[in-house]
Amino acid sequence: MYKESAHDSGLTLGCGVNWTGGVNLRSIVIAMAAVAVLAMMLAGQGRAPAQAPAQAPGQAAGQAAGQAAAQTPGQPSEQERLPARLAGEFTPLATGEIANGPVPRLADGHPDLSGPWVGGGSNQDIERNGGLKPGELPLLPWARQLRDSRKEEDEPYLYCTPMSVPRVNPYPWRFVQSVTAQGMSTIYVVHENGDAGRNRQIFMDGRPHPPADELLPTWWGHSIGRWEGDTLVIDTVGYNDKFWFDSRGTPHTTQLHTIERWTRMNYGTMINEFTLDDPGALSHPVQLKFTAHVQPPGSELMEFICTENNQYGIAADIPYVYRDKGYGLEVQPPPQK
Numbered sequence: 001m002y003k004e005s006a007h008d009s010g011l012t013l014g015c016g017v018n019w020t021g022g023v024n025l026r027s028i029v030i031a032m033a034a035v036a037v038l039a040m041m042l043a044g045q046g047r048a049p050a051q052a053p054a055q056a057p058g059q060a061a062g063q064a065a066g067q068a069a070a071q072t073p074g075q076p077s078e079q080e081r082l083p084a085r086l087a088g089e090f091t092p093l094a095t096g097e098i099a100n101g102p103v104p105r106l107a108d109g110h111p112d113l114s115g116p117w118v119g120g121g122s123n124q125d126i127e128r129n130g131g132l133k134p135g136e137l138p139l140l141p142w143a144r145q146l147r148d149s150r151k152e153e154d155e156p157y158l159y160c161t162p163m164s165v166p167r168v169n170p171y172p173w174r175f176v177q178s179v180t181a182q183g184m185s186t187i188y189v190v191h192e193n194g195d196a197g198r199n200r201q202i203f204m205d206g207r208p209h210p211p212a213d214e215l216l217p218t219w220w221g222h223s224i225g226r227w228e229g230d231t232l233v234i235d236t237v238g239y240n241d242k243f244w245f246d247s248r249g250t251p252h253t254t255q256l257h258t259i260e261r262w263t264r265m266n267y268g269t270m271i272n273e274f275t276l277d278d279p280g281a282l283s284h285p286v287q288l289k290f291t292a293h294v295q296p297p298g299s300e301l302m303e304f305i306c307t308e309n310n311q312y313g314i315a316a317d318i319p320y321v322y323r324d325k326g327y328g329l330e331v332q333p334p335p336q337k
Contacts (some may be wrong), residue, residue, distance in 0.1 A: 015188070094296045095268075099293075112182075113232060114173035119274045121166035122246045123168055126288070137282075143251050146251050155249070172295055175188070187225060192302055203224050204282075207224060208224065239254060268294045
């Protein structure tokens with residue numbers, strides 16, 4: 001590197017040869033060699049690709065799982081560009097005094113079940129998630145054999161089909177309690193994970209289920225609801241047999257009949273006492289219990305447009321960390337070798 005001497009106007013090479021003093025052949029040779037080496041170093045720096053800074057342990061867990069795109073020199077990384085809540089999986093829950101606070105109520109005195117909520121149903125394993133011990137779910141032999149033969153990566157839900165009842169996932173969801181001039185009307189269940197854009201309807205106007213021969217099997221079935229004190233009771237029939245109860249692959253048939261009893265215990269907790277009845281897949285009805293937890297006040301559902309294999313955030317140019325690996329965000333990817 002060149003530097004200017006503080007005490008004379010001559011230029012001094014970093015190797016210490018002074019160009020203002022006496023010059024001999026040896027000094028000229030040394031100076032020329034130093035200039036050649038310096039030129040080579042500068043040329044090498046001009047050609048060498050910019051090297052990314054070292055990452056702190058754990059900083060790029062998501063990137064290590066599937067972000068292979070090269071970063072443009074001088075541009076911030078996705079971890080730096082995105083807000084912290086978008087840089088990984090993060091669903092805040094109400095805690096402390098807020099969670100233990102009283103149940104909020106609507107103008108008619110019924111509990112406000114709005115949410116948003118996290119949990120309250122099955123995900124990885126309906127048997128375990130519902131509070132049963134291994135083997136207690138009374139599956140018929142064919143249903144048990146089918147469940148054990150299924151592979152998690154083949155789950156229909158991963159390819160943007162509705163997950164149905166009682167399925168939930170790590171994303172929040174909410175009840176939307178609509179009111180008309182006649183009083184409480186349809187209650188909707190809206191999931192942040194868009195489930196192919198379909199919302200569940202729960203009819204609260206006192207109507208019965210259609211006759212069995214008029215029911216068209218659907219992903220969400222036909223749901224009617226009523227209040228029993230502070231508990232919302234939802235009765236559903238008319239399911240199709242396309243969805244899985246969990247990523248383990250637990251099946252059902254079109255004979256499925258479910259009853260949900262939702263009770264908000266305090267501000268932060270809601271219990272789902274769930275009756276599962278399916279003579280086609282179970283030897284007898286079974287009772288399950290799930291717990292949902294509310295998000296902090298002011299929380300809202302984010303937009304989630306489901307694209308094939310749940311590439312969350314693709315419309316907002318947010319990289320999907322498990323891209324091309326066949327996993328939804330709720331499934332742990334295999335360890336990196």
